[in-house]
Amino acid sequence: MLGNQSSLTLYFLPLLQRLASGFLPGQYRASLLCRQWQTADMLQLSFNVSGRWPGFVPGQHVLLTLQHNGRYISRPFSICSPLSLWQSQQHIQLCCKINRAGEFTPLLNQLKNGAVVNISKAQGDFYWQQPATAAVFVAAGSGITPVAAMLLSQRHWLAPVSLFYRCRGSENAALLSELTQLAARQPLFTLTLSDSRTEPAETLQQQLMTNSSKQFYLCGPAGFMQQIRTALTNSGVSAAQIRQEQFGLAIAAPAEHMAAGLQLSASFIRAGISTQVTLNPQQSLLQNAEQHGLAPRFGCRMGVCFQCVCDKVSGQVRDIRSGALSGHGAEQIQLCVSQPVTELVIKL
């Protein structure tokens, strides 16, 4: 009340940031220890994390926030290091795919040792549910990061575990040496590399079919995972036995959607209740929401009054006025001037 902000921390934020540069409420400071290229485009970052950070379950990810051009930008990254490293030294490692044309990831390669970034609490529900029963892990590309954390954190091996790791040859397989070492010392763990340049996906699918495991963990690009998932369900694996985490969104330009007449969908979350709607990509999100009986607050409907600003949780939108594309992560958008580009999750 005293500072008119929702908390006194926010009121004193300009002063606190003078004292501790980069301080953000609700976030934890992490200082960079070192950077190391795992492959040509996978950069491994080691951080020393503030002792207040509550820790993680292997397989979870954090939102990493940087300030660039005056703007806070956040992206999710899975933790790839074992739990023991955090418990013994308060270190975590992130393995990040660097997209040289992107806005965010090239900045990671410019971070100096000792640089302070902000990370969120660990989040996500992609973790090893029953470590005592046999399991199959399928990872593709950068999808290896949460899977590696799960496997490298495992202390008591009780049942056979297989990892099928699909990548563009062993030179493009991040974290391969750690996983090979694990396979060498742990007889219950088998590692199978699948080269996407020479082996068709069907071979991998057949190998999976022959496995009698009860748990499947999939992590990789959307298209690849859909393919594996379909093959598994066709061979009688129930949906409850498959857990997955999607890496890299299936991005398509709006023009392609319109030409193909494809339908996009969005989940609008209002006061905790989620409504799934089919979107018309040629209309603003405001119009789309209204057509489905949702009534977001609005004003000028031309991008001036900022009454319809709301939180986008994930997905990409296009600014109808400028044609500029938004990021894929969590940020705030104006519904009246935003047009859907990908599947969306929006908090009204």
Add this chain to the structure above:
Amino acid sequence: MKLTTEQFTALEQELDNIKQQVQTQLGDTDARYIRRVLLVQRLSALSGRILLVLGFITPWLWLAGVLLLALAKILDNMEIGHNVLHGQYDWMNDPVLHSKRYEWDIACDAGSWQRTHNFEHHTYTNIIGKDRDFGYGLLRLSNDFRWRLRNLWQGGTYLLLSMLFQWGVSYHELAAQRVFAGKKKADRHTQVSDSELKKAFFGKGARQLVKDYVFFPLIAGPMWLWVLCGNLLANLIRNLWTSTVIFCGHFTKEVYAFNATECEGESRGQWYYRQMLGSSNFTGPTWLHILTGHLSCQIEHHLFPDIPARHYPAMAKQVQAIAAKYAIPYNTGSFVRQYSTVFLRIMRYSLPGGDKAVKAL
């Protein structure tokens, strides 16, 4: 003087270009600037409140405290609050400086302000009957309004409104919705119920009153009366200043008003045109621009309400050149000159007759 359709399209293009040029440059400099203003605001608020208590050493410290607290409130309301609530800094993704999260040190609830000011006033600027900011439903500012007996003493009404300006702003939406008195207007649409309006009005108002007139005096102990009077004076200075600046933006001598019918289905170019005619600037040094929240460049603010305000003085030169090219009147002058025409307008229209602000273009 009215522009052709082609000219309106060209005008729209030229003004859009100016906006885009600035938008592409937004970055570190803007973020550092607004964070520095925020830091100065916080420091002057804190030191002001401390100096008020130290008034027992010498009253001069108390006076410095009053001025610093008034400065803090003015910066919070004008350069920070007003501009942040317009979404000028939403691109920063900052936990404080965001149109959806910011709440300011004034009686008016931020949400109510976004509805009446950002939406109603900025969309329907100076349209008689639609933009209630033209006279605030209290003052007769042109012959577009019928003269009533109460207009005779509107000089006094104006003085009272200025002194209590934060409460006028805060009550503005409730007056429009006829929440407490008067007959509901059939043509007014709103998404906010009367009970929500009342809750926001009394909630925010009470918080402000308790903060300035109960909490801070209480913790000052024996200095409670000094602190209470200091807070009252700081609020008064802020009220007078904000009211004066805002009156200079739309009620100067040469300002234009419009009929709802002529604005129906207008293009973006025509909207730009109306914003230029309906607003007026005043000139002055940089510190004056900052204290007005750059509303000294009201024309540019109305053309580009979501562009960070520190760019307005530079944009004003380009806008003025475009205005000259299309022979659109560009209303600017010194602060004293502009304000004196506002005062004369209030006085003139307290009597019957006079000119209409809706002019044939």
